[in-house]
Amino acid sequence: MNFVATTEQFGAFIIDTTASWGRSWMFLYRTLVALVKPPYRPYLYLQQVLQIGVNSTLVIALIGLFTGAVLAVQGEYTLSKFGATAYTGPAVALSLIRELGPVLTALMVIGRAGSAVTAELGIMRITEQIDALRSMAVDPIKYLMAPRVAAGLIAMPLLCGIFNVVGIFGGYLVGVGLLGLSAGTFMSQIISAVGLVDVWSGFIKASVFGLIFGWISCYKGYTCGFGAQGVNKATTQSVVTASVAVLIVDYFLTSVLTRVFME
């Protein structure tokens, strides 16, 4: 009897999980279709780019500045063991552009704007505002989700660019200003070590992370459960799931991009 009950529970779990995956992929598909189909509402897209992108600029710049500064300190310490402190600049720049820029930007945006997007949509769900949209023959996927996903796609690479530039500046300030590295060497080594492929691979990652951010934060808000507890749960799940997804996808993307661009 216990065996039958356990098997039933396991079966139900598999069915629920598969259905949930299917629903989330269908949600992404419908959102991407809604992005390209008219009518277009540019003001909604601009509004979301402002909320998700522009309003995150300060915190991204601040994190970038200190990440670059830390990288300069750590890089100089490590490279000094090999007598190679001249390469501190490239170490800072390549770490930021290829890896830390896209990943830390994504994690910060998920924490700041992703939770807000999920909570906003979740509250709209439990207060019947999403049902109201549907009753008025306005597709909530097109009206609410598409602008947020598009804003993630647009804002994430731009924020990543700001993170990288400010981060390199932070590394420069610490490396040249505090650790006594040569300004000329710092900058010239960066210019000779960093290629366009590095910049491209960073921006491709940032765009993919932008899509993950928009997809997961919107889906969790759209499918939010009842009451304050439902919104609370959806918001937590959104931040955790999106952050974990970014780190997992980052590994596979890095492997693929490194292979593609190296060949």
Added chain:
Amino acid sequence: MITVRNVHKRFGSQVVLDNISITIEPGKTTAVVGPSGVGKSVLLKLIMGIMQPDSGEIWIGDDKITSAHSESQKNAIRRQLGVLFQSAALFDSLTIYNNIAFPLLERLRMSASKAHEKVLAIAESLSLTPYLKNHPEQVSIGIRKRVGMARALITEPKVLLVDEPNTGLDPLDGQEVYDLINACKNQWGFTGLVISHELPEVFQVSERVAMILKGKIIAEGTPSEMIASADPAVQQFLNGRTDGPIKIQ
């Protein structure tokens, strides 16, 4: 006209609506009443096409919404509907003006100047002009309901669906909403469905009443027939007694 025919809906093992059939004649209003949790709001969502029944048919005029599978097919049918939600469901990021204008601008894609004239006209007739620049959280629930009504009626729908019109309202505000429904009925002449558990207040806006219990319609008739009904559940519900066939969960 709204026709609900043999509709069945269950969530997991719980049967919410069991072979429900209701017909609402054009220009008439039917109230669907019953205790909380008997599936009244589910019925409303099925009519709106937000949920799909397990079996049965729902017609709005000549269109069968239960056969519309894509959102665009459903949207074509939903254009005939106006809905006043329980909490009014206004968009809190928009002003009251923009809430009322929303269906004109987003559903009908009307120009802003044309929409402006219509918004001012309906705001005037529902005494909302002083609040147009406010946001929903800055006004009372009674005014929010009026805004919800303005938003529902501004596209001149053939059918008005109303979910629990006086939830959260004091008796005066509640009565004002019923007066508003009657006034709007006289002015716009829609087919109406009102979901409520407020008896006998809801009788004043409805020509017919159907009572749902345990997923089935147990009584249906005019308000006076309901008042005279010999059904013990109807009488228990009408008189607000705790003893009787309706068990409080």
